[in-house]
Amino acid sequence: MKILLALIKKEIKQILRDPSSIVIAFILPLISFLIYMYGVNLDSVKVTIGIKNDDNSPEVATLVKSFGHSKYVNSINFDNMEDIKTAIVRSKIKGAVVIPNDFSTKLSRGQKADLLIITDGSEVNTANYVQSYANMIANQWLLTSKYKGKMQRPLINAEIRTWYNPDLNSHYFIVPGSIAITMTLIGILLTSLVIAREWERGTMEALLSTKVRAIHIVIGKYIPYFILGMVSMAFNVFLCVCIFQIPFKGSYLMLFLVSALFLFTSLGIGLLISTVLKNQFMASMVAMSMGFMPALMLSGLMFPINSMPVFFQYLTAIIPPRYYIAFIESEFMAGGVPEIRLANAFYLTVLGLILFVAVYKKTQMRLSND
Amino acid sequence: MYTVTIKNLTKNFGSSVAPVIAINNLSLNIEKGKITGLIGADGAGKTTLLRTIIGLLLPNEGEINVLGFNPVAQKDELNLHIGYMPQKFGLYEDLTVIENLRLYADLKGVTHDFDKMLEFTTLAPFQDRLAGALSGGMKQKLGLACTLLGNPEFLLLDEPSVGVDPISRRDLMKMVREMITPETTVLWSTAYLDEAHNFDTAVVLDKGKVIYEGKPHDLAPTPQEFENKVIDLMGGYNKEESRIAQNYDYHAPDVELTVEADNLEKRYGPTNKPFYAVKNNTFKIKKGEIFGLLGPNGAGKSTSFKMMCGLARPTSGTARIMGIDIKKNPERARANLGYMAQKFSLYGSLTVKENLDFFALAYGISILKKDKKVNEVIEVFGLKEYENTKAEELPLGLKQRLSMAAALIHNPPVLFLDEPTSGVDVLTRRDFWNHITSLAKKGVTIMVTTHFMDEAEYCDRISLFYKGETIAVGTPAELKQIAKLISQSENVTLNSFQGLTQEERNQMLKQVQHDNMTMEETFITLIKESEK
Numbered sequence: 001m002k003i004l005l006a007l008i009k010k011e012i013k014q015i016l017r018d019p020s021s022i023v024i025a026f027i028l029p030l031i032s033f034l035i036y037m038y039g040v041n042l043d044s045v046k047v048t049i050g051i052k053n054d055d056n057s058p059e060v061a062t063l064v065k066s067f068g069h070s071k072y073v074n075s076i077n078f079d080n081m082e083d084i085k086t087a088i089v090r091s092k093i094k095g096a097v098v099i100p101n102d103f104s105t106k107l108s109r110g111q112k113a114d115l116l117i118i119t120d121g122s123e124v125n126t127a128n129y130v131q132s133y134a135n136m137i138a139n140q141w142l143l144t145s146k147y148k149g150k151m152q153r154p155l156i157n158a159e160i161r162t163w164y165n166p167d168l169n170s171h172y173f174i175v176p177g178s179i180a181i182t183m184t185l186i187g188i189l190l191t192s193l194v195i196a197r198e199w200e201r202g203t204m205e206a207l208l209s210t211k212v213r214a215i216h217i218v219i220g221k222y223i224p225y226f227i228l229g230m231v232s233m234a235f236n237v238f239l240c241v242c243i244f245q246i247p248f249k250g251s252y253l254m255l256f257l258v259s260a261l262f263l264f265t266s267l268g269i270g271l272l273i274s275t276v277l278k279n280q281f282m283a284s285m286v287a288m289s290m291g292f293m294p295a296l297m298l299s300g301l302m303f304p305i306n307s308m309p310v311f312f313q314y315l316t317a318i319i320p321p322r323y324y325i326a327f328i329e330s331e332f333m334a335g336g337v338p339e340i341r342l343a344n345a346f347y348l349t350v351l352g353l354i355l356f357v358a359v360y361k362k363t364q365m366r367l368s369n370d
Numbered sequence: 371m372y373t374v375t376i377k378n379l380t381k382n383f384g385s386s387v388a389p390v391i392a393i394n395n396l397s398l399n400i401e402k403g404k405i406t407g408l409i410g411a412d413g414a415g416k417t418t419l420l421r422t423i424i425g426l427l428l429p430n431e432g433e434i435n436v437l438g439f440n441p442v443a444q445k446d447e448l449n450l451h452i453g454y455m456p457q458k459f460g461l462y463e464d465l466t467v468i469e470n471l472r473l474y475a476d477l478k479g480v481t482h483d484f485d486k487m488l489e490f491t492t493l494a495p496f497q498d499r500l501a502g503a504l505s506g507g508m509k510q511k512l513g514l515a516c517t518l519l520g521n522p523e524f525l526l527l528d529e530p531s532v533g534v535d536p537i538s539r540r541d542l543m544k545m546v547r548e549m550i551t552p553e554t555t556v557l558w559s560t561a562y563l564d565e566a567h568n569f570d571t572a573v574v575l576d577k578g579k580v581i582y583e584g585k586p587h588d589l590a591p592t593p594q595e596f597e598n599k600v601i602d603l604m605g606g607y608n609k610e611e612s613r614i615a616q617n618y619d620y621h622a623p624d625v626e627l628t629v630e631a632d633n634l635e636k637r638y639g640p641t642n643k644p645f646y647a648v649k650n651n652t653f654k655i656k657k658g659e660i661f662g663l664l665g666p667n668g669a670g671k672s673t674s675f676k677m678m679c680g681l682a683r684p685t686s687g688t689a690r691i692m693g694i695d696i697k698k699n700p701e702r703a704r705a706n707l708g709y710m711a712q713k714f715s716l717y718g719s720l721t722v723k724e725n726l727d728f729f730a731l732a733y734g735i736s737i738l739k740k741d742k743k744v745n746e747v748i749e750v751f752g753l754k755e756y757e758n759t760k761a762e763e764l765p766l767g768l769k770q771r772l773s774m775a776a777a778l779i780h781n782p783p784v785l786f787l788d789e790p791t792s793g794v795d796v797l798t799r800r801d802f803w804n805h806i807t808s809l810a811k812k813g814v815t816i817m818v819t820t821h822f823m824d825e826a827e828y829c830d831r832i833s834l835f836y837k838g839e840t841i842a843v844g845t846p847a848e849l850k851q852i853a854k855l856i857s858q859s860e861n862v863t864l865n866s867f868q869g870l871t872q873e874e875r876n877q878m879l880k881q882v883q884h885d886n887m888t889m890e891e892t893f894i895t896l897i898k899e900s901e902k
Contacts, residue, residue: 198460201458211478211479
């Protein structure tokens with residue numbers, strides 16, 4: 001016990017004196033929150049489109065105006081197609097609407113009138129916005145115009161209610177999700193270095209000729225980084241809820257409990273990498289590619305898991321952040337859902353225990369034969 | 371009574387198909403209560419033997435008994451009785467001196483009573499300093515202190531004195547001798563044969579076998595003869611004409627003073643409280659001279675070196691290589707220079723040939739001539755066998771040879787060698803100095819640092835460096851005379867002697883006999899004197 005305590009004390013001092021661990025635990029989350037809050041935006045944005053109106057009836061002029069007044073769109077008027085083309089190439093506009101000269105004539109006859117919407121397919125997301133905004137504005141204009149009577153009444157009125165995130169604000173799930181990224185970084189990247197460092201600097205050889213046993217070494221690494229991770233977690237939640245005002249509907253107790261389990265599994269991955277490789281450079285490379293990248297790409301944070309190819313869907317089963325992100329998103333947005341809590345906590349516990357045993361088994365108390 | 375008995379020990383590395391034999395059917399007994407020195411060339415199996423004795427490595431064959439334990443099965447029990455200091459000693463550089471001591475005390479289950487230890491190691495004033503910020507000698511002392519905690523019955527030290535200056539080396543030896551009980555057994559591996567000559571027993575290893583075991587004094591009465599005898603045991607050193615020097619393409623420069631340091635100074639810290647790593651350093655080296663820079667760890671030798679070859683910018687003063695100012699024309703000055711750094715600074719993952727290819731091009735040898743040059747160098751330096759071996763896999767002695775080959779590939783008229791023989795065995799060192807002296811005869815100017823005092827004898831002139839300042843310059847004989855003079859007569863101090871005119875000094879030294887003065891005593895006397 002005394003040995004364990006000595007090792008933990010040593011490790012904590014090393015953490016406190018190593019600026020990189022402080023940067024990863026506290027500065028990095030702050031930066032990533034700022035980026036996710038103000039940099040990344042998966043929601044609608046105001047786009048600029050060009051309008052070429054070939055129909056000079058006064059009624060159509062109000063359509064052009066309503067493009068100008070929309071809260072989603074800025075519009076610029078053009079006279080010829082060449083200019084529109086140049087503007088799109090220069091990215092001055094993201095798309096264009098062309099109103100043909102028989103537009104109002106056709107409408108007043110009750111015929112289908114054509115409206116040309118040009119979008120820039122090189123930016124798919126934006127192209128979708130342009131398309132739907134233009135559609136929406138044109139339809140709304142139709143409802144208020146004098147051609148209203150000529151329109152057939154739709155038989156179905158779809159009422160839309162968005163549950164859990166009525167504003168469809170993507171920050172509400174991305175920002176909590178980024179907690180998972182920070183926790184992965186602490187759990188995997190930081191710890192992947194620590195056992196390898198002892199081998200590289202020769203301190204391990206000295207430890208091995210003292211009373212230290214394998215279990216001391218393993219627990220002596222788990223505990224200090226667990227503490228660091230949980231402190232960083234608390235800091236993250238504070239930033240999330242108090243500073244960035246992300247609504248939190250779940251229970252803090254459950255949040256910290258499941259986060260602790262997640263941290264436990266992440267530490268397992270990091271320490272396993274470190275124990276097996278014994279080389280800091282290799283370990284950090286492997287940690288990046290096996291820990292951090294999957295956490296970002298395959299966890300369901302950025303890309304929904306059920307839209308992945310089948311193979312990758314199965315692959316995500318062994319990626320701890322997948323469970324954690326599922327949990328943390330539901331905890332923040334939906335409040336406590338017992339099934340989600342239980343299932344994810346269960347998977348994380350099993351993974352964490354398997355990893356712990358693996359780390360313990362792989363911790364050698366002798367030098368290897370090469 | 372034996373602390374260790376080893377019977378028919380064999381230890382192989384690598385695959386079972388093509389094993390590398392590190393320990394070959396070795397039998398050895400180590401007497402209780404004695405200090406046993408373990409000597410051998412690089413790759414002779416010293417470290418492997420130590421590690422196998424304490425169970426860090428498992429033997430392939432044979433039996434080992436240490437203090438009644440079998441290290442294969444009872445490593446944990448054995449650990450309670452031993453103190454082991456690995457070669458790359460595991461201090462936590464980001465912990466302070468006292469924190470390292472506390473940690474190792476806890477890990478060994480002993481109390482935090484370090485007063486005696488701190489006083490003894492003279493580390494007391496530095497106890498709150500980070501271990502990483504200590505000088506090389508101090509680090510080794512701290513490492514030894516951590517190893518000595520808990521008064522282990524059996525102490526195993528793996529080359530604790532590598533890269534350590536003579537004064538710190540004496541301190542390490544004194545620490546061990548005074549901190550142990552008469553019952554303590556010590557197994558001390560070393561590359562310093564004068565050190566081993568002092569021990570109770572010497573064990574000489576060669577290719578994983580014991581080739582001598584017995585009292586050092588039985589082999590030879592003096593350290594110098596002991597060294598020769600050990601070299602004979604290892605197969606002897608045949609001094610041959612240096613092929614490196616023969617093949618050296620040397621063009622005599624038109625300047626006589628090839629290296630000059632002119633008030634060189636390196637200052638750190640704020641101007642009101644400056645710290646001088648190097649202060650007021652002035653010297654001139656003639657063409658073909660071997661100029662030695664000697665001094666304790668942390669005296670500023672490496673800093674001087676780095677400033678001289680333009681790797682660090684002097685705070686004031688300058689240096690000239692072949693008359694070219696290193697501050698104004700660093701590239702042009704450096705082109706005349708071959709530099710061998712203290713740490714192995716080649717590419718570990720590249721092969722011997724690839725490293726040399728790279729340095730040939732980096733030093734501006736044309737692509738057309740490169741292959742011929744590289745092949746010639748590989749041939750001359752005896753690296754043909756290892757041509758396609760990765761540099762990191764070479765034994766230390768060969769690594770040094772490769773570093774030297776890389777530094778010499780463009781045949782520069784001036785060579786800077788920073789502790790080129792640190793950690794290298796005695797045979798390799800002899801060979802190395804054979805090349806150095808032959809190169810100097812050809813006209814190459816050489817500036818070198820070393821902690822081996824016997825090597826200092828090869829120098830034409832020596833500058834003794836302490837706390838960033840030159841405290842004495844002269845031939846080895848002159849320095850010995852000065853040291854003798856100071857230790858003999860009470861009214862002469864180093865300061866008062868330096869204050870005299872050249873003529874007066876010569877007059878005084880004329881009468882001094884220095885025959886029985888060793889370079890090490892000279893070093894220690896002069897450093898201690900300037901400390902007063």
